[in-house]
Amino acid sequence: MTGQDRTTGSSAPVEIDTSKPHPARMYDWFLGGKDNYPVDEAMARELLKLDARGGEMARVNRAFMHRATRRLAEDGIRQFLDIGTGIPTEPNLHQIAQAAAPDARVVYCDNDPIVLAHAEALLRSTPEGATEYIQADARKPESILEHAGKVLDFDRPIALSLVALLHFVGDEDGAYEIVHSLMERLASGSYLVLSHVARDFDPEGADTAAAMYKARGLTLQPRTREEVTRFFEGYTLMEPGVSLAAEWHPELGEPVPVTGEDPIPGWVGVARKA
Structure with a gap:
C-alpha cells in the first residue's frame, strides 16, 4: 500500500491568534521548540513560578507517549488516532509507531491553526503506512470520527491517544462524555492511552494555575487520580493501572532526568x- 499524507480541513490561509497563549504553543516552548510566540512564553514563565519543572513535565509526558505507542505497536496495534496532537516534535507518534510497524496508519487531530501549518510538512508516512491530519475540536468527536474513518478501519482495533489533552476540557464541556463517545465507536481490542495533569500533589497550586488559564479565556482542570481513573471505567487497565508517568513501564526506555525528589504531577494509563 502506498503511503499517504493528507490534510483534512479548510483550505483558507492559516490565521494564527497571537493575542492570547495557546496550550500547544506553550507545550512547544516547554520542550524547547521555536514555534511559539511571546504571549506563550510569558504565560509559560508564569507557570514556572508555581513549579519550576515545567520542561521536565513536558518531557516526562512525551516519553510516556513514546513508550505507550511503541508497546502497542509491538503488541500488534496498527491504527492510531491521536487527538490533541500539538506542534510536531520529532519523534512524533507516527514515527514511533511506524518504526515498530511500518504499515501503521495514524490520524492526528488538533484545533490550533499553527499545528496545521506544520502538519503538512512534518507528518510524513512510511510507504507501507499512512498519516493524516485533521483540524478539529476535541469537543466535536463525531466530526473527528467521520474524517478519521477515511483512513482508519473502525472494524479493527485502534489506539486512541489523548495525551495531555483532557485537562484542557472541563467537566462542563463533557470531558468524560467525549471519551465515551470516542471509545464507543472503536472495535473490541482497541486501547485508550491517556495522560493528565494531577491535582493531588499541590491542590492550591493547581487551582492557581487554573485561575491563570481562566483569566486568559482558557480552560485548565487538573484532576485527582480518582477522577482520572473514571476515564477508564468499563475498560481493562494495563498494569500498573493509573500511575505517575515516570512509573509507567520505565523498562521500555527513555528515562527523563528530573529535579528533586517530588514526583512529576501527571497521571497516565x-x-x-473488551
Whole structure:
C-alpha cells in the first residue's frame, strides 16, 4: 500500500491568534521548540513560578507517549488516532509507531491553526503506512470520527491517544462524555492511552494555575487520580493501572532526568476495550 499524507480541513490561509497563549504553543516552548510566540512564553514563565519543572513535565509526558505507542505497536496495534496532537516534535507518534510497524496508519487531530501549518510538512508516512491530519475540536468527536474513518478501519482495533489533552476540557464541556463517545465507536481490542495533569500533589497550586488559564479565556482542570481513573471505567487497565508517568513501564526506555525528589504531577494509563 502506498503511503499517504493528507490534510483534512479548510483550505483558507492559516490565521494564527497571537493575542492570547495557546496550550500547544506553550507545550512547544516547554520542550524547547521555536514555534511559539511571546504571549506563550510569558504565560509559560508564569507557570514556572508555581513549579519550576515545567520542561521536565513536558518531557516526562512525551516519553510516556513514546513508550505507550511503541508497546502497542509491538503488541500488534496498527491504527492510531491521536487527538490533541500539538506542534510536531520529532519523534512524533507516527514515527514511533511506524518504526515498530511500518504499515501503521495514524490520524492526528488538533484545533490550533499553527499545528496545521506544520502538519503538512512534518507528518510524513512510511510507504507501507499512512498519516493524516485533521483540524478539529476535541469537543466535536463525531466530526473527528467521520474524517478519521477515511483512513482508519473502525472494524479493527485502534489506539486512541489523548495525551495531555483532557485537562484542557472541563467537566462542563463533557470531558468524560467525549471519551465515551470516542471509545464507543472503536472495535473490541482497541486501547485508550491517556495522560493528565494531577491535582493531588499541590491542590492550591493547581487551582492557581487554573485561575491563570481562566483569566486568559482558557480552560485548565487538573484532576485527582480518582477522577482520572473514571476515564477508564468499563475498560481493562494495563498494569500498573493509573500511575505517575515516570512509573509507567520505565523498562521500555527513555528515562527523563528530573529535579528533586517530588514526583512529576501527571497521571497516565493505558486500557483495553473488551
